[in-house]
Amino acid sequence: MNADFDPAALEAFLGGRFGEGQMTLERIGGGQSNPTYFVDFGARRMVLRKKPAGPILRGAHAIDREFRVLEALAPTSAPVPKPVLYHDGDAPLGTPFYLMERLEGRVFHDCSLPGLSPDERRGIYLGMAEAMAKLHAVRPDGVGLGDYGKPGNYFERQIGRWTRQLRESPGERIPVLEAVADWLPQNMPADDGRVSIAHGDFRLGNLLFHPEKPEVIGILDWELSTLGHPLADLGFCSMTWHCSPDEYGGILGLDIAALGIPSQREFLDHYFAHAAPTAPLERFHLVFSLFRFAVIFVGIADRARAGNAASNNAADVAPLAGRFAERAMEIIGGARPW
Numbered sequence: 001m002n003a004d005f006d007p008a009a010l011e012a013f014l015g016g017r018f019g020e021g022q023m024t025l026e027r028i029g030g031g032q033s034n035p036t037y038f039v040d041f042g043a044r045r046m047v048l049r050k051k052p053a054g055p056i057l058r059g060a061h062a063i064d065r066e067f068r069v070l071e072a073l074a075p076t077s078a079p080v081p082k083p084v085l086y087h088d089g090d091a092p093l094g095t096p097f098y099l100m101e102r103l104e105g106r107v108f109h110d111c112s113l114p115g116l117s118p119d120e121r122r123g124i125y126l127g128m129a130e131a132m133a134k135l136h137a138v139r140p141d142g143v144g145l146g147d148y149g150k151p152g153n154y155f156e157r158q159i160g161r162w163t164r165q166l167r168e169s170p171g172e173r174i175p176v177l178e179a180v181a182d183w184l185p186q187n188m189p190a191d192d193g194r195v196s197i198a199h200g201d202f203r204l205g206n207l208l209f210h211p212e213k214p215e216v217i218g219i220l221d222w223e224l225s226t227l228g229h230p231l232a233d234l235g236f237c238s239m240t241w242h243c244s245p246d247e248y249g250g251i252l253g254l255d256i257a258a259l260g261i262p263s264q265r266e267f268l269d270h271y272f273a274h275a276a277p278t279a280p281l282e283r284f285h286l287v288f289s290l291f292r293f294a295v296i297f298v299g300i301a302d303r304a305r306a307g308n309a310a311s312n313n314a315a316d317v318a319p320l321a322g323r324f325a326e327r328a329m330e331i332i333g334g335a336r337p338w
Contacts, residue, residue, distance in 0.1 A: 002027050004035055004053045009092035014041045017085065033223055034063065038102060046084055050097035052303070064088065065148075066222040067098040069197065072143040078135045081218045103218045105208040110249045111240045118260025123214030125262050126270050128207060131216035132237065133274035136196040136230040149227030151195045155288060158232070159184050162295045169298050171305070177298075177325035180291045183332055184284070192279050194231075200224025202233040204240065205249070230278050234271060235285030238264055239293065242286065242331065247323050283331060290328035297321035
């Protein structure tokens with residue numbers, strides 16, 4: 001089992017917390033950031049997430065923030081796994097980590113949803129829109145997250161953050177990505193004051209669905225969450241319609257009507273029908289989301305070169321930084337409707 005820590009150390013820790021029991025451990029593939037494991041200890045079925053080993057960018061892999069937002073959202077209608085415990089400090093696993101309950105359900109990493117019927121595919125996408133609306137309906141100050149980030153000017157701050165991360169990368173420059181970084185601050189809409197909990201990576205692959213129903217039972221991977229604007233998550237999720245199947249499992253170029261997948265407009269309309277009043281999605285929001293995802297892949301490439309990426313295929317997906325930047329430029333230039 002490919003763990004980046006000594007399993008015996010974890011078993012001893014859990015024994016000290018929960019009493020006598022036997023542990024089984026399984027690493028979960030597919031993640032690109034924080035190493036994640038299924039952990040069974042006695043009758044407890046849990047998921048462990050930890051920081052990766054080795055040097056990391058300042059402010060990245062914020063395990064403590066993930067746990068905090070799960071604790072805050074657990075009593076609300078937003079579907080999240082129940083948090084179990086957070087452990088700060090390097091011992092016993094070499095990095096901080098936390099445990100949450102393991103939910104039984106379905107995760108879909110391919111947005112074409114192979115193996116499902118057209119009606120099931122439509123339900124999954126509409127369920128995704130409804131789960132996002134539930135998250136954005138939570139008032140941050142009502143659940144103790146009023147200080148979870150800086151309210152207001154979200155897109156201005158995010159553009160600054162991701163542009164700095166891009167410029168701090170030791171990798172080779174990507175001219176088209178630099179061009180998108182220059183376009184964004186010049187085309188940013190006026191701040192309308194809407195503040196919500198922004199997940200930061202809201203997409204199909206980070207959602208756990210009920211085993212049989214098209215209902216989200218757990219929103220996963222909260223590393224990038226903060227106080228933000230709901231249109232940031234909505235734009236990010238909308239990238240699915242603007243990326244091809246070989247670009248992280250998008251649906252661009254597929255016959256989505258035959259598959260039963262809603263159009264982007266239908267998806268947006270369903271979200272707005274369930275969401276608190278929000279301004280419409282604009283070209284800027286989608287370009288921003290593509291830019292941000294591209295910079296995330298720049299970071300994956302950096303970790304792959306350093307040898308401490310959480311996923312075995314990190315080197316293979318690293319070139320997607322340039323691909324997503326090109327998609328953003330297509331939208332900027334009007335080559336494709338958005």
